[in-house]
Amino acid sequence: MINIISKKPYKSLSLKLSFFLILLSTASFSLWSDSFFKASDSTIEIISESKTMNAGDELLLGLQFKLSPGWHTYWKNPGDAGEGASVTWSLPEGIKASEILWPGPETIPVEPLMTFGYEDEITLLTNISASEAAVFPAILKAKISWYTCKDICVPQEANLELTIKGGDKRDTSFTNQLSTILLDLPTNLPSQHRVEALDDSYFLQMELKDDASINSAYFFPEEYGLISYSKKQITEINNNSLSLQVPGSEVDLKLQKFAGVLLLNSQNSSQFFNVSLDLGNEQKAEAFSLMDLVITIVFAFIGGLILNVMPCVFPILSIKILSFVEQSEGSRKKMIQHGLSFSAGVLITFLSIAGLLLVLKSGGESIGWGYQLQSPLMVTLLIYLFVAIGITFMSNLILGGQLAQLGNFTQGYSDITGSFLTGVLAVIVASPCTAPFMGSAIGIALLQPGFSTVAIFISLGMGFAAPYLLLSFYPSLLRVLPKPGAWMETMKQFMAFPMWASALWLTWVLSGQVETDTVLMVLLGALLIALSLWLLEKNQSSEGFIKWVAVSVATLLLGSALWLAPTDYENTQDKSSSNGDSYTPELLEELLANDQPVFLNFTADWCITCKVNEAIVLNQTSIKSALKSKNIVYLKADWTRKDAAIADKLAEYGRTGVPLYLLFSPGGVPTILPELLTEDILLSYINEIK
Amino acid sequence: MQYLLTLFIVIFFQVSQANVQTEQIAPDFNLLNTYGEKVSLSEFKGQTVVLEWTNHGCPFVAKHYKTQNMQNTQGEAKKANVVWLTIISSAPGTQGFVSNLEANELTRSRSALPSHVLLDPKGLVGRSYGAKTTPHMYLIDQFGVLKYQGAIDDAGGRGFMFKNLSEAKNYILLALDELKKGKKITDSITKPYGCSVKYSS
Numbered sequence A: 001m002i003n004i005i006s007k008k009p010y011k012s013l014s015l016k017l018s019f020f021l022i023l024l025s026t027a028s029f030s031l032w033s034d035s036f037f038k039a040s041d042s043t044i045e046i047i048s049e050s051k052t053m054n055a056g057d058e059l060l061l062g063l064q065f066k067l068s069p070g071w072h073t074y075w076k077n078p079g080d081a082g083e084g085a086s087v088t089w090s091l092p093e094g095i096k097a098s099e100i101l102w103p104g105p106e107t108i109p110v111e112p113l114m115t116f117g118y119e120d121e122i123t124l125l126t127n128i129s130a131s132e133a134a135v136f137p138a139i140l141k142a143k144i145s146w147y148t149c150k151d152i153c154v155p156q157e158a159n160l161e162l163t164i165k166g167g168d169k170r171d172t173s174f175t176n177q178l179s180t181i182l183l184d185l186p187t188n189l190p191s192q193h194r195v196e197a198l199d200d201s202y203f204l205q206m207e208l209k210d211d212a213s214i215n216s217a218y219f220f221p222e223e224y225g226l227i228s229y230s231k232k233q234i235t236e237i238n239n240n241s242l243s244l245q246v247p248g249s250e251v252d253l254k255l256q257k258f259a260g261v262l263l264l265n266s267q268n269s270s271q272f273f274n275v276s277l278d279l280g281n282e283q284k285a286e287a288f289s290l291m292d293l294v295i296t297i298v299f300a301f302i303g304g305l306i307l308n309v310m311p312c313v314f315p316i317l318s319i320k321i322l323s324f325v326e327q328s329e330g331s332r333k334k335m336i337q338h339g340l341s342f343s344a345g346v347l348i349t350f351l352s353i354a355g356l357l358l359v360l361k362s363g364g365e366s367i368g369w370g371y372q373l374q375s376p377l378m379v380t381l382l383i384y385l386f387v388a389i390g391i392t393f394m395s396n397l398i399l400g401g402q403l404a405q406l407g408n409f410t411q412g413y414s415d416i417t418g419s420f421l422t423g424v425l426a427v428i429v430a431s432p433c434t435a436p437f438m439g440s441a442i443g444i445a446l447l448q449p450g451f452s453t454v455a456i457f458i459s460l461g462m463g464f465a466a467p468y469l470l471l472s473f474y475p476s477l478l479r480v481l482p483k484p485g486a487w488m489e490t491m492k493q494f495m496a497f498p499m500w501a502s503a504l505w506l507t508w509v510l511s512g513q514v515e516t517d518t519v520l521m522v523l524l525g526a527l528l529i530a531l532s533l534w535l536l537e538k539n540q541s542s543e544g545f546i547k548w549v550a551v552s553v554a555t556l557l558l559g560s561a562l563w564l565a566p567t568d569y570e571n572t573q574d575k576s577s578s579n580g581d582s583y584t585p586e587l588l589e590e591l592l593a594n595d596q597p598v599f600l601n602f603t604a605d606w607c608i609t610c611k612v613n614e615a616i617v618l619n620q621t622s623i624k625s626a627l628k629s630k631n632i633v634y635l636k637a638d639w640t641r642k643d644a645a646i647a648d649k650l651a652e653y654g655r656t657g658v659p660l661y662l663l664f665s666p667g668g669v670p671t672i673l674p675e676l677l678t679e680d681i682l683l684s685y686i687n688e689i690k
Numbered sequence B: 001m002q003y004l005l006t007l008f009i010v011i012f013f014q015v016s017q018a019n020v021q022t023e024q025i026a027p028d029f030n031l032l033n034t035y036g037e038k039v040s041l042s043e044f045k046g047q048t049v050v051l052e053w054t055n056h057g058c059p060f061v062a063k064h065y066k067t068q069n070m071q072n073t074q075g076e077a078k079k080a081n082v083v084w085l086t087i088i089s090s091a092p093g094t095q096g097f098v099s100n101l102e103a104n105e106l107t108r109s110r111s112a113l114p115s116h117v118l119l120d121p122k123g124l125v126g127r128s129y130g131a132k133t134t135p136h137m138y139l140i141d142q143f144g145v146l147k148y149q150g151a152i153d154d155a156g157g158r159g160f161m162f163k164n165l166s167e168a169k170n171y172i173l174l175a176l177d178e179l180k181k182g183k184k185i186t187d188s189i190t191k192p193y194g195c196s197v198k199y200s201s
Helices: A002-006 A008-030 A175-184 A290-307 A314-328 A332-366 A376-394 A401-412 A415-447 A450-473 A475-480 A486-511 A516-538 A544-564 A573-577 A585-593 A608-618 A621-629 A644-652 A679-688 B002-016 B059-066 B069-079 B100-109 B124-129 B171-180
Strands: A036-038 A042-048 A058-067 A072-079 A086-090 A095-097 A106-110 A113-119 A121-130 A138-149 A153-166 A193-198 A201-207 A214-221 A234-237 A241-247 A257-266 A270-278 A598-603 A633-638 A660-664 A670-673 B030-033 B038-040 B049-053 B083-088 B116-119 B136-140 B146-150
Touching (some): A042 A138, A042 A175, A058 A072, A058 A113, A058 A138, A058 A175, A072 A106, A072 A214, A121 A175, A153 B059, A193 A270, A193 A608, A214 A234, A214 A241, A234 A608, A241 A608, A290 A450, A332 A415, A332 A450, A415 A450, A450 A475, A486 A516, A516 A544, A585 A598, A585 A633, A585 A644, A598 A644, A608 A679, A621 A679, A633 A644, A670 A679, B059 B069, B069 B083, B069 B171, B136 B171
Parallel strands (some): A598 A633, B049 B083, B083 B116
Antiparallel strands (some): A036 A042, A042 A058, A072 A113, A072 A138, A086 A138, A193 A201, A201 A241, A234 A241, A598 A660, B030 B038, B030 B116, B049 B136, B136 B146
16 A cells, blocks of 8 residues: 555556545445445345245345434334335245334324334344245345434335345344344233223233233234324233223224234333234124014004004094094095095104104214213203103193194195195194104114114004004994093003103113212202192193293293203212122121121222223123122222221232232132133132032 | 413313314314414304315425325315315424415415415414324314314325325315215225324423
């Protein structure tokens, strides 16, 4: 070198040469695409466990990204924003590349959003397989696009290639590195695990081995629309189980699977596991089977028949039928014409109601009514309605009396038109007392597809019109028809009881949705309604000021009843689960001394696992009735406020925390139940008790 | 007092961010456009409205504008008398934050066809809609009900840069068409893709 520099004539040559060499080496990056590429804030290189392979072999490749400090690239699900790397291979015949195998990601928060990706360095793996048809040397070409992001994102693109020669596989400097990365890929979660959806969260629960020192967990979902990325996930570790609360997505796409990668952190290591659990979101067999439809139609027909004997309908209609018997003057043909046009009137009215319902339904769906129908407010309003209807049946209060008088309106029309209009009016007139029957039909109709709604209403209408149609064909049957009279009033009064029974049932439904105190308030509301209707009835014939006072007081009472109605669900978990008595050491001792089997539930409000177990297992009726049938006493030790007596009992079983489930057989020997209860597990333990 | 109120709103949205639901009333808002005029969502009642979150520096947005895909979509919307509101929620100092003049210049140079470009530097409107990416699209019907939220098309996902946008399924155009015909929107929620919205943190 010294020589060259000293000899001037060569200096320029050497400069030119080195310039040429530099040019050549740069060109080797840009012109001949290489296995390495340098982008603005990242580099990418294809690394391989061997530069040689034979036909029939598999070869592990890595796409190794190295990122400048502060920059990141993305996982296959990037989270709220960004995009994972993509690779398109051009491969010679006989050679195939697998999908990318993604190492577990890390959370990269971009306030207020959350993304999933990698910082510093990441190697995405691909398996290359060569069939017998493969010819070597083979050139593997990859077109890769990825994003590197910091506060801004930069798209990157590279065309890389790697030549693989024929021959036995031989280790390269990357072989160890690649096999370590392969080993660290998410594997299937070996321990028992499950997921439950409760309220707005998913609860992923798994068993922990005794020696596991896991202290936190994080779930990375595979698909959009399952969980919220930015909301915090909460890990709870118990003695031998872990619960992870994962807030559900703001946009719930009702995915069928809870799938993704679970990160488990312990003191000095982190491991990733694949999780894929069914969520039971499969489209429930909503297509209402044909059999169900037939049954519903039959019942609708019977319902329609019953409508005829309802007191608001019967008197008018029997008069009507007599009138069209008269008008027909014995002509059978005319009689039938009357019957048919009456039926047409009825059917068309029912069809219009069905149409109206369908319109309401589609409108309601768009503002999310489906949910409302089960809300405590709706249930309460129905309770009030049924109580009120019952009371009007019992009393002489005439609601909708004006409607009944409409019947006379058709007097002006004679003949066929008159019969048609009577049909229409019969349905309207009937409405005050047909509401309950219509109610159930409407309820079903709202849940069914359009054609069933129409079918249900047609058959209701046919049931309603049937007796008249029959009478118009066989007028002689008129003689067997009971005459309107006092029996109808008795019948009406009797109908109050099914109404109140419905109210009772709805109260039971409500008690599952709200606290006992609130149920009491609703019952008070029902009482106020009863009082207000009584006031109205008493003052029906009053005049002037007294009537005004009565009506205002009644209105006020009605208003108060409505004000008492609960508007939303209340947390009743505790109430409904604690059919169980509170645990005290003395009570337990006493029960055991009496050879009483006991199920003891150690729980606390702040214990996620306890709450999940209670919601999905302990509160199930199957469990409650199993406990009852085996005469097992359910005791609950609530450790929400740490209590020395409970802590002592826990310590007896080597526990420092909840949950703990103990099942004492009559001999007084307790079995420790698993922390992650399922109905099946608990039932099998319960069934072992004699 | 006003600051206190803003603070409360910010806190509220921090907690309850991203809670617009399809088929529910879209939250109203009041923003300044790039001409300094107040524009609110409610003033467009009776008209269909498209919201487009944007950041001109984002490569995803850049590709949609470079390929004329966004302008074509805007053009179709304009023909159908649909109001198109382009919203910038980039905080000052972050990518995509622009002055009125810069924003108008971007509209001119890219031949974009929005009805208004709205500035949301505090990110309040973005957060109330849960806008996560640029682009992130929303479609609101004449009654103010949110009918669509998500990506502009199905070109998202890995390999976006290689995709030909003219071959992609444009969710906005499909939804506009279905809305016009009174049909149910087939894809009413899709996964938005792109860069993160550069909110102030």
